[in-house]
Amino acid sequence: MPDFRQEFIEFAISHNVLRFGEFKTKAGRLSPYFFNAGLFNDGDSLCKIGQFYAKAILAAQLPFDMLFGPAYKGIPLVSAISITLSEIGNNYPFCFNRKEEKDHGECGSIVGSPLSGRVLIIDDVISAGISIRETVDFIREAGAKPCGVIIALDRMERGNEGLSAVQEIRKMYGIPVISIINLDNLMNYLQDRDDLVLNLRAIENYRAQYGVV
Numbered sequence: 001m002p003d004f005r006q007e008f009i010e011f012a013i014s015h016n017v018l019r020f021g022e023f024k025t026k027a028g029r030l031s032p033y034f035f036n037a038g039l040f041n042d043g044d045s046l047c048k049i050g051q052f053y054a055k056a057i058l059a060a061q062l063p064f065d066m067l068f069g070p071a072y073k074g075i076p077l078v079s080a081i082s083i084t085l086s087e088i089g090n091n092y093p094f095c096f097n098r099k100e101e102k103d104h105g106e107c108g109s110i111v112g113s114p115l116s117g118r119v120l121i122i123d124d125v126i127s128a129g130i131s132i133r134e135t136v137d138f139i140r141e142a143g144a145k146p147c148g149v150i151i152a153l154d155r156m157e158r159g160n161e162g163l164s165a166v167q168e169i170r171k172m173y174g175i176p177v178i179s180i181i182n183l184d185n186l187m188n189y190l191q192d193r194d195d196l197v198l199n200l201r202a203i204e205n206y207r208a209q210y211g212v213v
Contacts, residue, residue: 004055005181008152009189011052015045018153018186020199026127029210032202033186035153037073037124050080053122053150054088056180057081062148065117067094070135078122097138115139118147125153126177129165136173148175154182157210164212183207 012018016039023034040049069078075096082094095112119139126132126149136146154166154177161168166177183203190200 004052004059005185006189008052008180009186011045011048012152015039020196020202029206032199032206035125035155037077037152040076046076046080047084049077049152050082050084052180053077053081053152054084054090056178057085057120057150058090060148060150060176060178062120062176062178063118064092064120064147066092066113066115066119066144067122068115068119068135068139069094069096069122070131071097071099073124074122077124081122110142115142115144117144119144120147121149123149123151125155126151126165126169129159129169132169133172136175146173146175148178150178150180152180153186154179156183156207156212158212162212167212183211 009018012035017036019034019036020032021034023031025031037049040046067078067082069075078094078096082092085092093113095110095115098109098111121132121135121139123132132149139146149169151166154164156164156166159165159168163171166179169175169177187200187203187207190196190203193200
């Protein structure tokens with residue numbers, strides 16, 4: 001596991017963003033772990049999450065022209081990522097959308113740079129994939145091309161048709177979905193933590209029931 005992925009897991013656990021226990025998912029499943037990126041909620045943690053996303057983007061070597069952060073969680077994420085990339089010599093335009101179109105001032109539903117060229121979509125976790133589908137349609141309607149998605153965590157969890165939400169997005173749109181970490185990374189990390197071994201067993205059981213390869 002590249003160092004930044006292990007560091008990200010430790011960072012997420014230390015900020016209570018990645019928690020272990022029993023949590024009900026949108027699909028009604030009882031998951032032994034939960035990831036809530038909304039808890040990266042101060043300047044330091046937002047700066048750090050931007051750095052982790054930037055490292056994963058650069059490691060993937062995916063060509064793109066701009067970044068897009070869907071409202072609402074995508075807004076601080078795309079801002080932090082853009083700043084980090086700029087600081088290391090990669091200055092990209094970015095924008096995000098409003099939930100409701102503005103009819104005064106600058107008007108419209110986009111804040112930031114106009115959508116154009118190859119657009120990399122920023123999100124935290126893909127659950128059912130509904131918001132990503134809406135985002136892809138939104139970008140295409142603006143005349144730009146969605147070229148990929150980056151998320152913090154790929155749960156590698158089966159959806160309604162045997163594929164994970166990430167796999168469904170790849171199949172439907174033919175675009176890559178990059179993640180800072182996935183469930184394999186998390187399980188490998190837990191193997192080396194004696195204090196978290198019970199959580200690993202619970203995740204193994206959950207994955208056997210709901211996971212995908």
